[in-house]
Amino acid sequence: MAPRLLELADELRREGMAVGTSELLDAFEALRAVSWADQGEFQEALAATLAKSQEDRRVLELVFDRFFYRVAEREAGARGLKEGATLRGEGNGQIDLEELRGRIRDTLRGESEGDLRDLARLAIAASGRLGEGSGVIGVDVQRIRRTLGLKGDAMAGERADPHSVPRERLREFEGHVRRELERALIERTGSLPPARPLRELDRALPTGPAQDLAAVHRVVAQLRRRLATQGHEHRGRHRSSVVDVRRTMRQSLGTGGVPLELRFRPTRPRRPELFVLCDVSTSVTSASVFFLSVLHALHDSFRKLRSFVFVERISEVTEVFERERSFGDVSRAIAGDAGVADVSGYTDYGRVWLEFLEQVMDDLDPRSTVIVLGDARTNGREPHAKVFSHVAARAGRTFWMNPEPRLYWNYGDSVMAAYEPYCTGVFECWTTQQLEAFVNALTDLRPG
């Protein structure tokens, strides 16, 4: 078994999981404590010792299935075991297609329990008589599904069509059919298909737009903690804090007047003042929903926050966010009456900086942080990098989040390079992961 597990660990490492020797030793220890007869227990024991986050768990699940399926097939191939005979045996004309159809449908609807795997084999055997497979597994799966007349529900929960079955269950069934077909193919050819790495789509955790919004809120909550505690790393060592004489003297009464323990004045938490500028022009349409949700989440977390949206000109929308609480209302209000005077609909960064500086000149100080969300595409107009440098110089810190991959920066009308030198940090940012990376980077950057 040991070499198999090492192979599995190798495969996990190839999928990007950090599996160290100590984890493997743990896994062996754990496997000694559980019974191997139960696949669930076996897999859980591995998961508890090898996978150290939810994402890792998901990867392990996928790799585990694929790996042991292949191992089992290889063993079977090496020993010359074949199941083909039984498959043919079942299919000698006794399966009534209509009856099978009914049975599968009932099982998928969960009205009667049956082994999906067995049904999948029956289905293959039954359709096998109608003509040989095409050799392409994906095509065969769909052909079998059509033969059986299985249709997924149009909407979850609604069952208008009497022939339709729940989508999830149907997918499960298709998975079984696919696996059985693969098994048959391996038996016929006597070789294993090459191992494929997991597709990105499969390994991502299932999420919906609602969860995305929640994820943004979570990351921003993290951001707030980071900003609030920044500069407090040395609190434990009382670096650069002021002795509170009164409290020290009072304390010393307990030790006979000897000021044994110094008391310090509590350091006031840093109150970050945020200025967020958000591009809402058409060139960043896809990103601006994401950016607006970031802005929305920021407003939930910070009290001293002023937000601006801009296209050609700039408009302060702090009030809109304070007035409207739900995200839907906010985006409607901004689209409707924020008054982002977009005469042409093209972004004009230069003009935006001029107006921004004019509006907030007196409020910018070294304690404030400016965050720009935009793609730095000026549509060929004057970027006014000098003005931007004034903004950056007055503010304590300036961050730029660009919704385009770094590769596209400075191509075409993007003038990222003109602004980059003045920023404390620039980040590409179009997923919550990158937003998290931004938050992480913030901790490493000291103010000033």
Add this chain to the structure above:
Amino acid sequence: MSADFGSIEETQKALESAGYLAGDSTALVCFLAQELGKPVLVEGPAGVGKTELAKALSRAGGRPLIRLQCYEGLDEAKALYEWNYRKQLLRIQVEASDAGWQEVKDDIFGEEFLLSRPLLTAISEEQPVVLLIDEIDKADQEFEAMLLEVLSEFQVSIPELGVVKARSHPLVLLTSNNSRELTEALKRRCLYLWLDYPDAGRELEIVRLHAPDLQEHVARKLVEVVHMVRDLDLKKPPSIAESIDWARALLLLGAEDVDGELLKRTMSIIVKHRTDLDLVAERVGVKLTDGLIGSRPAG
């Protein structure tokens, strides 16, 4: 008296008798933790019973529970040990003035002057305990590094005294809400357990275990509503503890059925944000009034 669990099934049964319905993986990891003597890192959304698991383990195994709540700025003096220097000072004053330095030093750095904090208490306890390190993600990264010695060797080094080794093997649970990524070093030393919201069937069991007098169909409908609320995009989805609270509240109110009106009156038990309240009333309340919920069996 403390007793070890003999098998996974036994662990599950013991936890159930302590009022905690553990899933298969939870029972398995608890059993492994005891067998391998490794700490368990429990992660999951707020309110799925991470802390409760530690309490149940302590009840089920008859081990006392020692809890260390983490927060920002937690340090060794609060978590491990501290010298009681007031007492030391008094001792020095009482000591005759001609006593030698060595004598005094040996005298004042004894166990008598050591204030032991949760971690030291847990490993110096005669009988095995359950040590709960709650919300480890709230503590600073330096604190994690300090935990490494305690968690892998079960010992604490005190410069003046030497190394204090564990007399018994504590069962250690660390919980995290994922508000910050934990260090690899810590993760490597732990078994990992992910707790998620239970499916409708299990949650129904949990609710019925804690509110046994509630009528079956009310409980069923309640769980269905809670699940529907969790699917919405809320700031804070209702936890298991909140659905139990709600069940108890319905019991007190003598509710016969969960309808739109009742939901509106008691919603504040499961939903704790104003915007969330509006959303739930709008999405779920309407369905309840129209009788769309409860017609199908839960699960």
